[in-house]
Amino acid sequence: MSKLRGHEIELLNGVYVYSDTKESTACQYKNRPCGYCGKHYTKEGHDGCLGTLENVMNACCGHGEVNDTYIQFNNKTIIKGKEAIIKLEELTFKRKP
Numbered sequence: 001m002s003k004l005r006g007h008e009i010e011l012l013n014g015v016y017v018y019s020d021t022k023e024s025t026a027c028q029y030k031n032r033p034c035g036y037c038g039k040h041y042t043k044e045g046h047d048g049c050l051g052t053l054e055n056v057m058n059a060c061c062g063h064g065e066v067n068d069t070y071i072q073f074n075n076k077t078i079i080k081g082k083e084a085i086i087k088l089e090e091l092t093f094k095r096k097p
Helices: 081-095
Strands: 002-004 007-012 015-018 056-060 070-073 078-080
Touching (some): 002 015, 056 081, 070 081
Antiparallel strands (some): 007 015, 070 078
């Protein structure tokens, strides 16, 4: 089964929908919290559990899927998987007061 931000999805009549509600993923993905941590996107559009990270262009927590986790740094370097999880933990820990 496929997933989107930690939620199971399926193809129904040519449209991807959430398996639990049958709502279109294209219409609802910004309104649903992460299926893994339960947090909504930030107002800037970042994963709720990550927020804004220093020197990071974009990132994804993986929503419970190690292989989907990545970080793209401002210098265009990309790390993925377990390495990215370790770095995200470090970056979010450094940010906390």
